[in-house]
Amino acid sequence: MIRELPHLTRRSMASPWRMLAMRAGMALSLLAVAFCFLWFDRDGLKDNLDGVVTFADTLYFTMITVTTVGYGDIVPVTEKARLIDAFLLTPIRLFIWLIFLGTAFELLFKRVYERWRMKRIQEDLCNHVVIAGFGKNGSSTAERLLAGGLKPAELVVIDCCEKACEMARALGAAVIQGDASRDELLEAVRIGQARRLIVSAGRDDTGILIALSARKLAPGLPIAIAIRNQDNEDIAEAAGASQVVNPVTVTARLLAEG
Known part of the structure; x- marks a missing residue:
């Protein structure tokens, strides 16, 4: 069925x-x-x-x-x-x-x-970028991607919050409201044909669960995930993340280098 x-x-x-x-x-x-x-x-x-x-x-x-x-x-x-x-x-x-x-x-x-x-x-989604979580980090990432040449038609956003979904629609992205860790939502955005998945869920456990679900459905998909707690970085990598970004660590490094 x-x-x-x-x-x-x-x-x-x-x-x-x-x-x-x-x-x-x-x-x-x-x-x-x-x-x-x-x-x-x-x-x-x-x-x-x-x-x-x-x-x-x-x-x-x-x-x-x-x-x-x-x-x-x-x-x-x-x-x-x-x-x-x-x-x-x-x-x-x-x-x-x-x-x-x-x-x-x-x-x-x-x-x-x-x-x-x-x-x-x-049905025709292919070689697109999926952003799971459209909070402050997710929306900023989307704006940078679009400014860098990504077409709005190539951007898909998943978020549980209606306000966040409206913000994504305002950018021209295709939007699905719901839990990005659910297999059916990831299948709906054709995660297997995606170019990249960016996870910015706001919670480390939620982000890691999304990465696990996506990796199960798309073994070769590049997955970037934002992690708040440094102790969870290894767990995120073990969950299948190709790139783990800790905003606190990145900010500290930039401040130290500056």
């Missing part, structure tokens, strides 16, 4: 609910414009039921005209009213339908397409 892998995500340019609210506002504004023109020219309308066009009749006629329902109980009878219907209400009707179709595309078709696109990206 084939397991469905977790999905990658990228930054969204705008919130779907914000876009929906904006489009609903545009549609209501257009309806208001149409109603105002019909209300001020209500003498050009004829109500076949009682002959009187009231406020409710005008609102009713606006809605059925824009939605192209048209029951024939209220009709434009003067030339001016028909010109308003032809040159004002028809464009408004078309714009509103375009807004509705655009919203349906945004909320349904585009979301389905985006999931399909991210799945394709996920």
